[in-house]
Amino acid sequence: METAITLNHYLYVSGVLFAIGLAGVLVRRNLIVIFMCLELMLSAASLTLVAFSRYHAAEGGPDYDGHVFLFFIITVAAAEVAVGLAIIVALFRSRETTDVTEIDSMKF
Amino acid sequence: MPFFFYFFSALALIGGIGVVVYRNPVTAAFSMIVSFLGLAALFILLNAYLVGILQILVYAGAIMVLFLFIIMLLDVREETGKSFPFTAIAGAGTIGVGFIALLIVVLTKSDIGAISAPVLAVGDAATSDVHQIGIKLFSEYWFPIQIVGILLLVATVGVVVLSKKELK
Numbered sequence: 384m385e386t387a388i389t390l391n392h393y394l395y396v397s398g399v400l401f402a403i404g405l406a407g408v409l410v411r412r413n414l415i416v417i418f419m420c421l422e423l424m425l426s427a428a429s430l431t432l433v434a435f436s437r438y439h440a441a442e443g444g445p446d447y448d449g450h451v452f453l454f455f456i457i458t459v460a461a462a463e464v465a466v467g468l469a470i471i472v473a474l475f476r477s478r479e480t481t482d483v484t485e486i487d488s489m490k491f
Numbered sequence: 492m493p494f495f496f497y498f499f500s501a502l503a504l505i506g507g508i509g510v511v512v513y514r515n516p517v518t519a520a521f522s523m524i525v526s527f528l529g530l531a532a533l534f535i536l537l538n539a540y541l542v543g544i545l546q547i548l549v550y551a552g553a554i555m556v557l558f559l560f561i562i563m564l565l566d567v568r569e570e571t572g573k574s575f576p577f578t579a580i581a582g583a584g585t586i587g588v589g590f591i592a593l594l595i596v597v598l599t600k601s602d603i604g605a606i607s608a609p610v611l612a613v614g615d616a617a618t619s620d621v622h623q624i625g626i627k628l629f630s631e632y633w634f635p636i637q638i639v640g641i642l643l644l645v646a647t648v649g650v651v652v653l654s655k656k657e658l659k
Contacts, residue, residue, distance in 0.1 A: 387493075387607040387608070388493055388496045388607070388608070389604060389605055389606060389607050390603070390604040390605070390606055390608075391598050391604035391605055392496065392500075393533070393537070394594070394598060394604050395594065395595075395598065396500045396503065396504065396533070398590070398591060398594040399504060399591060399594075400503060400504060400507050400526075400530075401590070402586075402587040402588075402590045402591050402594075403504065403507040403508055403510075403511060403587070404507065404510075405583070405586060405587060405590065406511060406583035406584065406586065406587040407507075407510055407511035407583075409579055409582055409583035409586065410511060410575050410579050410580055410583045411511065411575075412575075413516060413567065415516055415558065415561060415562060415565075415567060416510070416516055416519050418558075419510055419519060419520065419523050419558060420510060420511065422523070422550070422554065423507055423510060423523065423526065426526075426527065426530050426546075426550065429530075429542075429546075430530060430533060430534070433533075433534050433537050433539045433542060434537060436537075436539070437537040437538055437539070437608060438606055438608055438609065440608075440609035440610075440611060443611055444538075444611060444618070444620070444623065445537070445538050445539065445611070445620070447620065447623045447624055447627055448627070450539055450541065450542050450620065450624050451624055451627050451628060451631075451632055453539075453542050454541075454542065454545065454624065454628070455635060455636075455639055457542075457545055457546070457549050457550070458639050458642070458643065459639070459642065460549075460550075460554070461549055461553065461554060461643075462642055462643055462645075462646035463646075464554050464557060464558075465557065465646055465647075465650050466646050466649050466650055466653070468557060468558070468561045469649070469650040469653035469654050470653060471561065471565075472561065472564065472565065472653075472654065473653050473654070475565050481565060481567060
């Protein structure tokens with residue numbers, strides 16, 4: 384029999400995905416791509432929630448509290464993306480750019 | 492089972508790397524969709540059917556269409572000219588590798604994750620997860636779901652206000 388997939392496997396995938404998103408936020412200069420990397424980090428965290436809910440089975444099924452939590456996270460993320468992109472559009476209207484290196488009027 | 496886990500994990504991670512390295516925002520957005528599809532498949536492997544479908548519908552569907560729409564609306568060009576600054580790459584590499592190293596140390600030191608999946612009930616004892624989540628949402632979590640409804644309303648109004656030509 385092959386080695387079974389343990390909780391650690393999922394935690395590693397989630398952690399590496401989070402690190403990729405974090406590196407993207409730091410490296411990229413386009414505001415929209417930075418925002419996409421933020422969404423990637425959020426999804427990586429949700430993978431952890433689902434993995435823990437599956438490996439903490441109760442009464443013959445997964446622990447559904449984790450799924451409910453993820454449901455709320457997806458809702459909040461959708462609202463967050465809508466508001467964030469509206470802010471980016473408003474910023475683009477006034478500054479004509481989405482490059483973070485050119486938006487430096489508050490830089491010390 | 493292990494094959495599907497490794498395949499979809501690779502899909503999610505390769506999609507994530509694509510978001511970071513592709514300089515064209517549209518290509519990055521499509522890599523993001525690939526990553527989300529991989530993640531949704533992982534959710535379904537973890538018996539989270541409703542959440543997996545929601546991930547595809549809301550993230551890969553609605554949210555990524557919104558991103559592509561904004562990319563089109565703002566006419567974002569490919570980042571040309573100078574490559575990523577060296578300090579940014581060095582900083583991001585250090586933090587990313589450091590984070591993964593920390594993860595490895597924590598997960599190997601503790602035995603929390605070294606468990607295999609508990610066997611789930613099949614047949615009559617197994618109820619659909621949509622059913623279970625619905626019951627939880629409208630009994631145990633009745634207050635948070637009201638708050639989320641208000642949040643969505645506030646977000647809708649906020650987006651309309653932000654998108655107006657000029658704020659008065």
